[in-house]
Amino acid sequence: MGLIVQKFGGTSVADSEKIKNVARAVIKEKLSGNDVVTVVSAMGHTTDGLVKLASEITSKPSPREMDMLLSTGEQISMSLLAMAINELGYKAISLTGLQAGIKTENCHMCARILDINTQKIQKCLKDDYIVIVAGFQGVCADNEITTLGRGGSDTTAVALACALKADRCDIYSDVEGVYTADPRVVKTAKKLKEISYEEMLELARVGANVLHPRSVETAKLNKMPMRVRSSFKLDDLGTLIIGVDEMELNKPVTGLACDTSQVRIVICDIVDEPGNAAKLFNLLANENLSVDMIIQSYARHQKNTNDIAFTIAKSDIDKFNKIKDKINDILSASNIFIDEDIVKVSIVGAGMIDRPGIAATMFDTLAKENINIKMISTSEIKISCLVEKKYSNQAALALCKVFELDGANVADVKGDLPVL
Numbered sequence: 391m392g393l394i395v396q397k398f399g400g401t402s403v404a405d406s407e408k409i410k411n412v413a414r415a416v417i418k419e420k421l422s423g424n425d426v427v428t429v430v431s432a433m434g435h436t437t438d439g440l441v442k443l444a445s446e447i448t449s450k451p452s453p454r455e456m457d458m459l460l461s462t463g464e465q466i467s468m469s470l471l472a473m474a475i476n477e478l479g480y481k482a483i484s485l486t487g488l489q490a491g492i493k494t495e496n497c498h499m500c501a502r503i504l505d506i507n508t509q510k511i512q513k514c515l516k517d518d519y520i521v522i523v524a525g526f527q528g529v530c531a532d533n534e535i536t537t538l539g540r541g542g543s544d545t546t547a548v549a550l551a552c553a554l555k556a557d558r559c560d561i562y563s564d565v566e567g568v569y570t571a572d573p574r575v576v577k578t579a580k581k582l583k584e585i586s587y588e589e590m591l592e593l594a595r596v597g598a599n600v601l602h603p604r605s606v607e608t609a610k611l612n613k614m615p616m617r618v619r620s621s622f623k624l625d626d627l628g629t630l631i632i633g634v635d636e637m638e639l640n641k642p643v644t645g646l647a648c649d650t651s652q653v654r655i656v657i658c659d660i661v662d663e664p665g666n667a668a669k670l671f672n673l674l675a676n677e678n679l680s681v682d683m684i685i686q687s688y689a690r691h692q693k694n695t696n697d698i699a700f701t702i703a704k705s706d707i708d709k710f711n712k713i714k715d716k717i718n719d720i721l722s723a724s725n726i727f728i729d730e731d732i733v734k735v736s737i738v739g740a741g742m743i744d745r746p747g748i749a750a751t752m753f754d755t756l757a758k759e760n761i762n763i764k765m766i767s768t769s770e771i772k773i774s775c776l777v778e779k780k781y782s783n784q785a786a787l788a789l790c791k792v793f794e795l796d797g798a799n800v801a802d803v804k805g806d807l808p809v810l
Contacts, residue, residue, distance in 0.1 A: 392557040393515075394419055397429040397525065397547035399563040402621035403467045404434035413474035415562070415624050416520055420480065425515045427554065429525040429547040430471055432463025453498035457527075457537045461487070464524035464543070472522045482520040485510065487535070490521075492528035492546065494536045501536035502604075503528060503545065506553040523550065541602020548605045552612040559614055560628075561601060562621040567629035568593075568600055570795035571646045575783045578796035582644065586634035586740050589644045592772040596736035597649025606631070634740045642741035642748055643793040648782050649734040652682060652701040654764065655710065657717065659695040659724035669720055670698060677709050683734070683767040683776065695724075699765060701776065704730065732764065733782040736774040737789060749773050755792045761785055 396416065403409050412430075420426050440459050444451045451459075468484035475482035491507030514521045525543025530536050538545055544561060551559035568590065571579040585593075587610035594603040600618055609616050609631065619628035660666050667686065674681060679702055687697040702710060707728070714726055742748050752773055756763060761784065765776035777785055790796050 391423050391425060393425045393427070393554060395427045395429065395547050395551035395554065395556045395559045397543055397559070397561050398431065398471075398621055399543070399561075400431040400434050400436070401564040402562055403430055403471065406470070408621075409433075409467070409470050410474050412471060412562075412621060413478055415621060416471075416475060416482075417478060417480055418624060420520055424557070427511060427515070427521045427523060427550055427556070428471070429523050429543055429550065430464060430467040431525050431543040432460075433467050433470075436463040436466070454534065457498045457535050460537050461524070461527040461535050464526050468522045468524045475520055475522075480520060481518055482522055483514050484522040484524070485514075486524050487527035487546075488529045488533065490523045490550070492549075494528035494530050494538070496530040496532070496534070497536065498534075499537055500539040501528065501530065503538070503549045506549060508550075508553050511550075511554065541604060544602045544605035545608060548608045548612075548614060548616065551614050552608060556614070558617060559609065560617045560619055561605075562619050563600075564620065564622065565600060565618070566620040566623060566626055567618050568598075568631075568645070570644070571786055571790050572648065575648070575786050576646075576790045576796060579790065580796065582629050584630040584632060585644060587631060588634050588771055589738050589740050590631050592736075592738040592769065593645050593647050596734060596738070596772065596774055597647040597651070598645070640741070641739065641794065642745045643737045643739035643795065644741070645738050646786060646789055646793075646795055647736050647738070648786055649736070650732075650779060650782065651704050652732065652734055653704050653707055654699060654701050654727075654729040654732050654776060656697055656699045656727040656729070657721060657723045658697050658726065659693065660698055660721050662694050662696050666721055667698060670717060673713055673717055673720070674702075674710075677713055679706050679709055683765050683774065685765050701732075701734070701765070729764075731779050732776050733779045733785075734774050734776055735782065735785045735789065736772055737793060738772045740771050742771050742773075751792060752789065755788050756785060759784055759788050 398412050402412055416426055416428050472482040472484040493505045494501035494503055511521050525546040527537050548559050567581040568585050569579045569581055573579040591603055591606045594601050594606055616631040617628050620626055682701045684700045761777050761781045763775045767774045
């Protein structure tokens with residue numbers, strides 16, 4: 391007998407019929423001979439509805455009270471799922487983050503899991519219960535309820551799988567797996583049978599929405615196998631996520647993602663002297679502004695200045711505008727441009743390592759499409775280019791063709807599902 395940890399997203403438990411469907415999926419795993427721990431998100435758009443309610447009460451809700459409020463969404467899902475399983479004649483018990491022993495940082499709305507005391511879960515499993523755990527939540531040292539931020543339920547599931555030494559962690563949603571590109575754009579995009587932690591982590595960071603980066607990082611550190619599966623096609627094994635050493639790398643590029651959630655900031659004519667870049671990024675850090683791509687231009691000797699360009703999340707643009715004048719005063723910049731008309735197009739593949747010519751092929755492909763590149767960033771297994779937003783689909787189609795992301799070397803799949 392093994393142990394499988396499952397996670398079902400909000401769309402999978404959006405109404406009573408879907409919760410009953412999830413109950414049957416959980417029981418199916420139990421009948422295969424495995425112990426089962428299931429993590430659930432809030433139903434459908436429950437979290438968005440709770441946030442809206444809070445905004446109707448106050449424009450500045452307390453982070454503590456927001457955690458108290460938002461944690462209720464997952465508790466509704468877990469209770470209803472436990473009832474559905476019990477109704478079908480199987481033993482199920484629901485546990486909050488506190489009851490499941492999930493300890494977090496003393497931080498509201500974006501806490502990280504520090505430890506999990508699995509004693510209660512282990513006892514329930516020993517008593518032959520299917521254990522249902524509320525995702526997205528835990529408690530800090532003084533037993534205050536905390537939430538884990540975006541992607542928190544994915545992270546809960548993987549962390550539980552690691553703490554329980556499970557055989558695998560299955561992430562169920564309304565998609566059938568990880569695709570080579572967004573099938574809404576690239577109609578011939580294919581579902582991957584497997585992908586490495588490293589590739590999935592990079593894709594998650596550059597705009598793929600199928601998994602949160604923290605969950606993949608946790609799985610990678612603990613070598614926990616994961617599957618991305620559909621809660622509506624239970625016989626489909628989806629995509630397996632494993633270590634790169636366990637894979638046979640046949641192609642240099644595994645997948646492509648387009649991220650429209652960033653804006654480009656350009657600070658013009660900063661004096662070219664030590665410390666100015668530090669001043670700029672310290673100001674951003676003090677406002678809790680995370681920066682992605684960064685470019686500093688070559689110094690213009692006549693003026694002894696250069697430009698610094700970087701990208702931030704579009705959701706952080708109001709934070710930046712609050713300190714825009716302060717940045718201008720401290721750095722004596724001639725101008726500050728904010729460019730929202732951009733998309734970050736990225737290719738990812740563990741096969742890029744020690745494979746020359748991948749960047750040249752990407753740049754040449756975009757050039758042939760008459761697409762100008764505004765910024766570039768790279769890692770060992772990723773190349774990202776910032777281009778005008780209107781070229782997003784055109785770039786994706788061209789790059790998928792040249793890197794054979796719609797080729798015959800990946801698993802065939804039916805359907806048109808938005809993943810990468």
